[in-house]
Amino acid sequence: MRPLCSAAVRRGDGDARVTDVDVVVVGAGLSGLTAARDLDAAGLSVLVTEARDRVGGRTLNATVAGVNVDLGGTFIGPGQDRVGALAAELGCATHPTRTAGDNLAFWNGRVRRYSGTIPRVSPVTLADVERVRLQLERIMRRVPLGRPWDAPDAAELDAQTVASWLEKARATAGARSLVGVITKTAWGCEPNEISLLHFTHYLHACGGLNPMVDTEGGAQQDHFPEGAQQLSVRLADKLGEKVLLGAPTTRIEWSEDGATVTAGDTIINCRNVIVSVPPALRGRITFAPLLPMLHDVLPQRWPQGVISNVYVAYETPFWRAAGLSGQVVSDAAPIYGTFDTGPSDDGPGVLLGFVGGSYARDFATLPPAERKLRALSAFATFFGAAALNPIDYIEQQWGQEPWSGGGPTSAVPPGAWTSYGRALAAPVGPIHWAGSETADKWPGYLDGAVSAGERAAREIRTRVQGVSA
Numbered sequence: 439m440r441p442l443c444s445a446a447v448r449r450g451d452g453d454a455r456v457t458d459v460d461v462v463v464v465g466a467g468l469s470g471l472t473a474a475r476d477l478d479a480a481g482l483s484v485l486v487t488e489a490r491d492r493v494g495g496r497t498l499n500a501t502v503a504g505v506n507v508d509l510g511g512t513f514i515g516p517g518q519d520r521v522g523a524l525a526a527e528l529g530c531a532t533h534p535t536r537t538a539g540d541n542l543a544f545w546n547g548r549v550r551r552y553s554g555t556i557p558r559v560s561p562v563t564l565a566d567v568e569r570v571r572l573q574l575e576r577i578m579r580r581v582p583l584g585r586p587w588d589a590p591d592a593a594e595l596d597a598q599t600v601a602s603w604l605e606k607a608r609a610t611a612g613a614r615s616l617v618g619v620i621t622k623t624a625w626g627c628e629p630n631e632i633s634l635l636h637f638t639h640y641l642h643a644c645g646g647l648n649p650m651v652d653t654e655g656g657a658q659q660d661h662f663p664e665g666a667q668q669l670s671v672r673l674a675d676k677l678g679e680k681v682l683l684g685a686p687t688t689r690i691e692w693s694e695d696g697a698t699v700t701a702g703d704t705i706i707n708c709r710n711v712i713v714s715v716p717p718a719l720r721g722r723i724t725f726a727p728l729l730p731m732l733h734d735v736l737p738q739r740w741p742q743g744v745i746s747n748v749y750v751a752y753e754t755p756f757w758r759a760a761g762l763s764g765q766v767v768s769d770a771a772p773i774y775g776t777f778d779t780g781p782s783d784d785g786p787g788v789l790l791g792f793v794g795g796s797y798a799r800d801f802a803t804l805p806p807a808e809r810k811l812r813a814l815s816a817f818a819t820f821f822g823a824a825a826l827n828p829i830d831y832i833e834q835q836w837g838q839e840p841w842s843g844g845g846p847t848s849a850v851p852p853g854a855w856t857s858y859g860r861a862l863a864a865p866v867g868p869i870h871w872a873g874s875e876t877a878d879k880w881p882g883y884l885d886g887a888v889s890a891g892e893r894a895a896r897e898i899r900t901r902v903q904g905v906s907a
């Protein structure tokens with residue numbers, strides 16, 4: 439089919455600008471921009487409407503003491519082929535995350551050194567964590583990728599939280615705390631907030647617990663020295679005027695033949711729409727007519743977690759001289775996990791810390807000076823008094839970002855997948871769904887954002903150009 443017309447925005451009679459394109463993509467995060475890139479390359483006219491005045495969504499570059507850092511999505515690892523291929527194509531280099539030296543665990547009020555991923559807090563806890571991991575991975579193999587509701591015991595898995603399952607499995611307090619650190623940092627929630635079906639589906643989509651939590655050989659293996667937002671910035675640069683910033687989509691009127699999208703003061707007539715915002719934020723868009731019931735209610739049942747991250751910079755990475763990697767796992771608020779993302783032994787030294795779950799909700803309400811004090815105190819508990827003298831400090835509260843609604847990803851509660859999951863990625867007439875959370879592999883990650891964008895673009899090409907999906 440011929441493209442409807444060029445994507446160039448033109449002025450209408452009144453204040454509103456009216457334009458026609460083949461496809462409107464709502465959201466200029468990595469997923470939406472990947473979809474737009476593919477459709478543009480396939481000869482379809484596209485317009486990306488973005489609420490913020492920047493691209494990249496949950497990726498955001500910043501500097502601390504002059505060093506590039508990521509305030510959002512940061513790491514990539516083996517098996518994340520789609521984002522790896524995109525990074526290579528766009529010339530976005532990656533760098534191994536620093537692992538040299540011992541890790542630290544702050545556990546039951548004591549700091550201990552260890553090597554590897556799982557902190558050796560006690561032999562009993564270690565053995566129990568392994569037992570729990572094996573049980574969870576046995577369950578995950580029953581949960582089909584992209585169709586968790588088809589698991590033979592889906593209803594049972596979706597009727598319990600991770601916390602209630604741990605209790606039933608008689609997990610030790612140590613194993614429960616460790617799973618708690620994982621839910622706080624991976625989903626921004628507590629174990630009693632997400633369903634076991636969601637947890638095990640996610641594990642399956644990542645290839646298991648170790649690929650998800652490991653640094654070497656796992657999802658934290660590499661990062662982008664120029665920042666992960668560069669992926670979106672470079673995609674947007676190629677799309678040029680086809681990306682409209684500061685234009686929140688508020689209304690989508692649709693029929694089987696097409697849609698009219700209202701984005702800021704621009705009204706766009708199009709043949710198809712891809713909505714790439716986090717599932718919870720779909721509910722802020724008025725769809726006329728109303729979406730089918732499952733699609734309409736889903737945003738209420740797909741909440742984002744809450745996470746904040748902090749970066750502290752020092753003259754030098756003094757912990758390296760003490761034989762430490764800069765990685766910490768902690769069972770106590772405010773900082774549950776840290777990484778060393780500094781450039782070299784000469785300095786500046788840079789530590790990233792994650793504040794997730796229920797404490798992140800409290801943390802966000804504290805005055806900025808108090809937040810900084812608490813974060814520095816935690817770093818000092820881990821690395822000693824030298825951590826109280828930073829040369830720079832920055833932080834990001836994802837729970838207070840209106841166009842993210844939290845982060846890092848959706849913390850899906852019991853009952854949601856089995857009741858509404860079928861509507862997560864299923865198109866409705868001309869409306870298709872992208873966004874990392876709709877991916878079958880690595881959902882909630884940069885890789886999932888890319889593969890979901892690619893899948894949504896394929897769906898549209900099948901519909902419009904008859905290309906096989």
Ligand SMILES: Cc1cc2nc3c(=O)[nH]c(=O)nc-3n(C[C@H](O)[C@H](O)[C@H](O)COP(=O)(O)OP(=O)(O)OC[C@H]3O[C@@H](n4cnc5c(N)ncnc54)[C@H](O)[C@@H]3O)c2cc1C
Pocket residue numbers: 464465466467468469470487488489490493494495496497509510511512513514685686687688714715716719722723745746747836841842844845846847872873874875881882883884885887
């Ligand atoms: C603190 C943190 C750490 C993370 N760490 C990692 C990591 O190490 N590795 C990893 O792989 N992933 C990580 N992630 C997750 C990763 O960043 C996301 O999965 C990914 O960036 C999501 O991309 P997306 O395009 O699907 O969604 P988003 O990035 O959320 O993009 C959606 C876009 O839609 C826009 N939007 C929303 N509503 C509207 C509207 N009504 N109209 C128009 N535009 C709208 C938003 O402004 C945004 O630009 C992390 C995330 C956070 C927050």
